[in-house]
Amino acid sequence: MQHRTITRTCxxxxxxxxxxxxxxxxxxxxxxxVLTTHKVNKKxxxxxxxxxxxxxxxxxxQRAADINVDGEKFTIYLPKADRYSxxxxxxxxxxxxxxxxxVFVDANTDGTLDEHEGWFTDLPVRIADRNYRVEKIANDAxxxxxxxxxxxxxxxxxxxxxxxxxxxxxxxxxxxxDTYRGKAFLLxxxxxx
Amino acid sequence: xxxxxxxxxxxxxxxxxxxxxxxxxxxxxxxxxNVWLDDGWSEAMRRFNLGGYGLTLVGPDGIVRGLDVHxxxxxxxxxxMFKDAKSED
Numbered sequence: 001m002q003h004r005t006i007t008r009t010c011x012x013x014x015x016x017x018x019x020x021x022x023x024x025x026x027x028x029x030x031x032x033x034v035l036t037t038h039k040v041n042k043k044x045x046x047x048x049x050x051x052x053x054x055x056x057x058x059x060x061x062q063r064a065a066d067i068n069v070d071g072e073k074f075t076i077y078l079p080k081a082d083r084y085s086x087x088x089x090x091x092x093x094x095x096x097x098x099x100x101x102x103v104f105v106d107a108n109t110d111g112t113l114d115e116h117e118g119w120f121t122d123l124p125v126r127i128a129d130r131n132y133r134v135e136k137i138a139n140d141a142x143x144x145x146x147x148x149x150x151x152x153x154x155x156x157x158x159x160x161x162x163x164x165x166x167x168x169x170x171x172x173x174x175x176x177x178d179t180y181r182g183k184a185f186l187l188x189x190x191x192x193x
Numbered sequence: 194x195x196x197x198x199x200x201x202x203x204x205x206x207x208x209x210x211x212x213x214x215x216x217x218x219x220x221x222x223x224x225x226x227n228v229w230l231d232d233g234w235s236e237a238m239r240r241f242n243l244g245g246y247g248l249t250l251v252g253p254d255g256i257v258r259g260l261d262v263h264x265x266x267x268x269x270x271x272x273x274m275f276k277d278a279k280s281e282d
Contacts, residue, residue, distance in 0.1 A: 163241070167195075170229060186195070187197055189237055190197070191203065192200060
């Protein structure tokens with residue numbers, strides 16, 4: 001009888017230990033952040049924007065998370081969705097065709113969002129002067145996991161430094177932001193096709 | 194002005210697009226440099242988070258001053274830059 005009790009206690013102990021071990025959060029790595037989301041204020045839970053093609057698109061938000069980057073606080077908004085994906089498996093990479101989840105970062109912290117504050121999660125998300133990779137979004141939108149990325153900054157953000165680029169023009173010249181140092185310039189995305 | 198073309202997104206053969214571009218430069222007397230992005234829209238998204246056509250204004254300090262800028266916005270956005278330059282002189 002005593003032997004059985006000890007065995008049961010041991011088994012229970014092992015099960016409890018195993019459960020505890022599984023529930024233990026992964027060791028935090030430098031630059032890895034796990035953000036807990038909160039409900040979005042109803043007034044801020046909807047955004048309609050227009051794009052290149054006729055018609056407009058309304059995005060509804062349900063949850064948001066705050067993140068501190070270099071001493072500044074930003075809010076990341078998650079769209080209302082049945083599932084979230086950090087992978088793009090579609091054909092097109094523009095905002096109409098990318099089928100990864102699009103999160104929005106209130107980059108100028110004005111409490112509103114615009115189209116340029118949206119980031120597809122298959123690509124680096126720029127927050128202030130850092131790029132993050134979205135590792136995972138919980139199915140119930142309760143958590144966002146992100147990792148700080150090394151390497152050159154990407155993405156244009158209003159009021160922030162233009163990311164570094166090195167491009168070769170049709171006539172073989174190399175252009176970088178330094179080419180225009182001290183001058184205002186326009187980047188014009190276009191096509192003739 | 195730096196033109197950044199995403200024509201590669203619409204077909205691998207660029208010769209037609211290049212011919213068309215040349216005729217546009219001539220007709221409108223455009224001398225701005227043009228970059229043909231190898232990977233079209235994907236590259237525009239990856240480098241700049243730009244998924245649509247439009248103008249981005251970068252100030253003399255390298256700070257982005259306008260996204261999806263229209264000609265009607267340019268005066269308003271450029272004025273403070275010239276004012277700053279004047280006060281520095």
